[in-house]
Amino acid sequence: MSAPDLTGPPRLPRLLAGVTSAEGPSTLDEHLAVYGQVPPAGAIDLPALAEASGLRGLGGAGFPTATKLRAVASQRGRPLVVANGAEGEPISGKDKVLVRYLPHLVLDGAAAAAQALGAREAIVAVSRADREGLDALSAAIAERGGGLDKRVRLRTVAVPDGFVGGEETALVQFLNRGVAKPTFTPPLPFERGVGRAPTLVQNVETLAQLALIARFGPEWFRAVGTAEEPGSALVTISGSVAEPGVYEVALGTPLRELVAQAGGVTEPVRAFLVGGFFGSWLGEREAADASLLEADLRPRGARLGARAIVVLPTSACGICETARAMRYLAASSAGQCGPCVHGLDAIAGSFERLAAQQGRDEPKQLGRWIAQARGRGACRHPDGAVAFATSALRVFAREAELHLRGRCEGQRRVLPIPALGAEAGR
Amino acid sequence: MKRVRVNPITCEGHGLCAELLPERIQLDEWGFPIVDPEPVTGEAARNAARAVEACPTLALLLESDS
Numbered sequence: 120m121s122a123p124d125l126t127g128p129p130r131l132p133r134l135l136a137g138v139t140s141a142e143g144p145s146t147l148d149e150h151l152a153v154y155g156q157v158p159p160a161g162a163i164d165l166p167a168l169a170e171a172s173g174l175r176g177l178g179g180a181g182f183p184t185a186t187k188l189r190a191v192a193s194q195r196g197r198p199l200v201v202a203n204g205a206e207g208e209p210i211s212g213k214d215k216v217l218v219r220y221l222p223h224l225v226l227d228g229a230a231a232a233a234q235a236l237g238a239r240e241a242i243v244a245v246s247r248a249d250r251e252g253l254d255a256l257s258a259a260i261a262e263r264g265g266g267l268d269k270r271v272r273l274r275t276v277a278v279p280d281g282f283v284g285g286e287e288t289a290l291v292q293f294l295n296r297g298v299a300k301p302t303f304t305p306p307l308p309f310e311r312g313v314g315r316a317p318t319l320v321q322n323v324e325t326l327a328q329l330a331l332i333a334r335f336g337p338e339w340f341r342a343v344g345t346a347e348e349p350g351s352a353l354v355t356i357s358g359s360v361a362e363p364g365v366y367e368v369a370l371g372t373p374l375r376e377l378v379a380q381a382g383g384v385t386e387p388v389r390a391f392l393v394g395g396f397f398g399s400w401l402g403e404r405e406a407a408d409a410s411l412l413e414a415d416l417r418p419r420g421a422r423l424g425a426r427a428i429v430v431l432p433t434s435a436c437g438i439c440e441t442a443r444a445m446r447y448l449a450a451s452s453a454g455q456c457g458p459c460v461h462g463l464d465a466i467a468g469s470f471e472r473l474a475a476q477q478g479r480d481e482p483k484q485l486g487r488w489i490a491q492a493r494g495r496g497a498c499r500h501p502d503g504a505v506a507f508a509t510s511a512l513r514v515f516a517r518e519a520e521l522h523l524r525g526r527c528e529g530q531r532r533v534l535p536i537p538a539l540g541a542e543a544g545r
Numbered sequence: 546m547k548r549v550r551v552n553p554i555t556c557e558g559h560g561l562c563a564e565l566l567p568e569r570i571q572l573d574e575w576g577f578p579i580v581d582p583e584p585v586t587g588e589a590a591r592n593a594a595r596a597v598e599a600c601p602t603l604a605l606l607l608e609s610d611s
Contacts, residue, residue, distance in 0.1 A: 303552045456553035457577035491573055497554045 131343065132367040133351055134327060138220045144255040147262045150223040157227050157333045160234035160269075166192070169329060171337035173349045178203060178285075178322030179397065179425035181413065184329065187319060190309045192236055194317035200241040201294070201313060202229040204252065204323040205278050205285030208395040209447070209537050211427035213353035214323050216365045218245055218252040221327065222259035228326025230268040231333050232319055240272045242313070243323070244290055247277035282396070282451035286498050287320045289453065300453040301498035324353055343369035348412050358392075358430035358533050359385045374409045378430065386432040389529070390514055394424030396444050396534075397503030399510035400437060420510060429534060436529040437515035438522050441508070442470035443536050448504040450539045459501040462492035466508055476525045482512060546584040546610045549593050553577075556604035565596035578605075 132138075137153040139145045145153070170185035191198050202225060206214035218225055229241035245252045256275045263273070276294065278284055284299040287308055293299040294313045312318020321329075328350065332340050341349040348370045354377060357363040361382025368377055374391065378384060391406045393399055399421035401409065409415055413423050431440060449463035465488050473481040489508055492501045512519065518528060549569050551562075558576035568589045569581040585593045585607075597605045 303554050457556060457558050457575055458553060458573065461575040461577070462573075491579060495553060495577075495579070497552070 131351055131369060133343075134217075134224070134324075134331065134353065135221070135367045137224060143251075144220055144222050144259060147223055147259070147267075150221070154224065154227075154331065155334055156267075157231050157330055160231070163235075163333055165231060165235035165329070165333060168332050168337055172332045172340040173337075173347075174325065174328055174332060174340070175348075176322055177324040177328065177352060177425070179208075179395070181423075184321065184325055187309065187321070188232065188235065191317045191319045194310060196316055198236045198238045198317040198319060199313050200229055200233040200236065200238050201290060201308075201318055201320045202241060202243040202323050202326050203285060203287070203290060203320055204243060204245045204249075205280075205290060206246065207280065207282040207285040207451075208397070208425055208427055209282070209535050210355065210357060210392070210395055210429050211425050212355045213365045213426070215246075215249055215252055217323050217327055217353070218243070218249070219255050222252075222255045223263070224327040224330050225323045226256070226259055226263065226268070226273055227330035227333075228321075228323075228328070230271045230273060231330055232321065232326060233271040234269070236319060238319070239270060240274070242294065243273070243275045244278045244285075244294070245275060246280040246284075248280040253277055282448070283453045283498065283500055286500070288498065290320060291318060300455055301496075301500070303497045345371045345412060345414075347414060352411075352426055354411065354426040354428060356381045356428045356430070357535070358428075359388065359432040360430050361385055368411060370412055371415075372411045374406055374411060374428075377411065377428070384430060384432075386434060388430055389433045389435065390431045390437055392429040392431060392534070394422045395427040396448060396507060398422055398424045398427070399506060400431075400441070400514040401510075402514045405514075420513065422506075431533055432529075432531065434529045435531040435533045436474070436518060436527050437511060438470065438518045439474045439527065439529070440532070440534050441511035441515065442467070442474035443532070444534050445470045445504065445508060447536045447539065448500075448507070452500060453498075456496045456501075458492055458495035462488055462495070462501060463504050466492070466505070470508070470511075473519060473522050474527075476522050476527065478523055481523070482519055485512060547586075547590060547593070547607050548582055548584050548610070549580050549596070550582075550606045550608050551578050551580050552604045552606060554604075555602045557602050559601050561599045561601070562596040562605050565599055566592045568592065570596070584610075 166188040174184040175181045204214045233241040279299045288302040308318040344350045388403045445467040449467040452459045472478045489505045563570045
């Protein structure tokens with residue numbers, strides 16, 4: 120068994136070490152040859168290992184995994200596990216890469232979590248647009264036969280693609296009633312989730328990391344990263360870099376190192392979008408010495424979130440790009456909460472007028488709508504959208520001023536905005 | 546301590562709450578309530594209870610800190 124060397128210097132990739140072919144998923148044999156088997160449930164204390172490793176949810180919210188495991192375990196009734204690979208974030212590709220190339224690692228983590236909780240079923244949710252991912256998972260489940268996962272039934276579910284559909288309560292409601300929209304909380308899924316059972320919803324990357332921690336332990340996990348933010352993580356980088364894609368980096372890696380790994384920039388940089396469409400813009404200069412750590416980004420007004428990064432070149436305009444993304448975020452609202460429906464539409468409209476150089480008192484109006492929208496939805500969709508808008512006004516203040524005077528500095532479109540009107544759950 | 550909270554999914558923006566509990570609730574320009582999470586006591590608590598009862602969609606909640 121060629122497990123990653125535990126005594127040598129920490130090396131990456133670790134999580135992606137099992138990618139054996141650019142063509143598609145690793146087979147079960149290939150998978151086991153690289154990572155070995157997960158120890159049997161009775162031999163490990165998974166919540167304790169998760170706690171000692173400092174693992175946090177990698178879907179974007181960063182909630183401590185051990186706390187979530189214990190919260191589910193503390194409830195009455197037989198729990199259920201949902202591995203969330205829906206990844207509605209248009210600029211993130213890491214979860215799709217994981218399920219396509221390493222389905223067994225995701226299944227290992229889902230099964231290990233299920234066994235630790237006494238759950239009999241683990242459901243892997245993947246966007247229905249991601250045929251490759253669904254096929255890879257189905258083939259992997261068939262390959263495992265059931266011998267590997269003792270008493271845990273694994274299955275996949277295709278969920279509507281869309282930005283909000285991957286939100287935890289939306290996913291649970293889809294599994295229960297076929298409606299991919301968030302619900303009012305409490306109850307949270309850990310209290311009452313799928314089929315009213317206490318439900319552990321974990322991002323697929325979190326579960327894949329958990330599957331490695333179960334094998335190699337917390338110290339191995341902590342050999343990279345920082346004491347506060349340990350481990351490695353998958354990062355999606357796109358925009359004006361030579362080799363956009365998904366990379367595994369140690370947390371704490373300087374942003375410029377990640378950019379270098381992605382082949383370097385292809386043109387002068389205006390700004391970075393960090394943390395996805397739910398994230399924040401960072402100006403080129405303020406991002407110059409930034410690291411991929413929440414502790415480093417927070418004082419700069421940004422979040423690492425789901426670790427999706429876009430490099431915006433000077434040939435693109437921050438205001439115009441923000442207007443397009445804001446319209447997408449407004450259109451992605453599940454349409455349930457008035458403040459989200461009307462607030463995000465107003466904010467998007469305001470950015471559009473600004474972008475079209477038809478604005479007058481847009482920045483002032485925006486300030487009011489942004490302040491009003493925060494915290495007023497059932498889910499965090501409006502909060503994420505206004506955080507993004509706020510960062511745009513801060514980082515692109517000069518560009519906004521130019522637009523008010525009828526000038527725009529860049530015509531290129533860089534952000535990949537999915538077609539509107541094709542949103543899920545409606 | 547009791548606080549007012551709105552279920553934004555069931556709220557349809559009728560706006561009665563802002564009339565009955567102006568101490569804690571304002572309406573935005575689309576008629577949806579902006580709720581001040583400060584606890585309600587005394588007369589505000591009585592007004593809050595009335596506002597909760599008056600809400601046509603039962604979207605206004607009076608929650609106790611646990």
